Amino acid sequence: MSDSPVSRRFTRRECLRWGLGGLVGGGLIYTGFIEPKWLELVRIDISVAGLPASFEGYRIGQISDIHFPRNITVEWVQQAIAMLRAEQPDLIVVTGDFFDGHGQTGVVPDSTDLFAGLTAPDGVFGCLGNHDIALDARGVLKELTRSPIDLLLNDHTILERRGDRLALASIDDLMYGTPRPDEALGGIPSGTPTVLLAHNPDTAELGIGDYRVDIQLSGHTHGGELYMPFIGEAYVPSRYGSKFSRGLVSGAAHRVYVNRGLCSPRHARFLVRPEVTLITLTPAPSSTG
Numbered sequence: 001m002s003d004s005p006v007s008r009r010f011t012r013r014e015c016l017r018w019g020l021g022g023l024v025g026g027g028l029i030y031t032g033f034i035e036p037k038w039l040e041l042v043r044i045d046i047s048v049a050g051l052p053a054s055f056e057g058y059r060i061g062q063i064s065d066i067h068f069p070r071n072i073t074v075e076w077v078q079q080a081i082a083m084l085r086a087e088q089p090d091l092i093v094v095t096g097d098f099f100d101g102h103g104q105t106g107v108v109p110d111s112t113d114l115f116a117g118l119t120a121p122d123g124v125f126g127c128l129g130n131h132d133i134a135l136d137a138r139g140v141l142k143e144l145t146r147s148p149i150d151l152l153l154n155d156h157t158i159l160e161r162r163g164d165r166l167a168l169a170s171i172d173d174l175m176y177g178t179p180r181p182d183e184a185l186g187g188i189p190s191g192t193p194t195v196l197l198a199h200n201p202d203t204a205e206l207g208i209g210d211y212r213v214d215i216q217l218s219g220h221t222h223g224g225e226l227y228m229p230f231i232g233e234a235y236v237p238s239r240y241g242s243k244f245s246r247g248l249v250s251g252a253a254h255r256v257y258v259n260r261g262l263c264s265p266r267h268a269r270f271l272v273r274p275e276v277t278l279i280t281l282t283p284a285p286s287s288t289g
């Protein structure tokens, strides 16, 4: 006995329906529950012209956009810290949005356990993000004095190795802060290679005077959080469209590396895994003329 053509067509439709339903359901589960917790360690070499020999191979670990406690737990942050520390970076930087009050002023949460174990031989430095300032900039500053993180606010520090120097500077957030290039970068000895922390990658598009910046480290855009092939990112909070969504980008002023962030404030990520970054500084090849 065989099925009639009508019943065969009905069966195919049912199969198609169930297949599509499974695909959509699987995609939603992946986007909402799997990828937001699928942390990636991104390793990248960044060349610096005139990098002193003592800093060749210097390793900087980067964490960005924690947004605690919005959709993120202490355990998740500790997992990211452990992943980064296992790589034994010389220095760790946190490029803003430590905390998140959903854009509202509020009480800064206790961070005692959040940053436990966050150490590196040359220290841990950070800059504020727009969400830190929106929550309570003073409160965040006070809370972070209890953490292993040294905040640089329109300021810099000089790292020294066997008489060689590398500058680590930080400039305030573009959205809610007051960026002051003269305070952040003025006073750095001439010719010193400089790493600039700036939460918002758009900073790489703006003029900072004649100051030298070899690489800017940023976060803020979260890679757009949802990426559809051939279409692009769902939303990138930048004046320059998707240019600064992620990765190494050349800005009008200097290059910037954009970390995709740890947190997923909208509970979803697709093809934009949360990230910790290990940056290795390498000497730029000398130009031949």
Ligand SMILES: [Fe+2]
Pocket: 097, 129, 130, 131, 199, 219, 220, 221
């Ligand atoms: Fe941000």
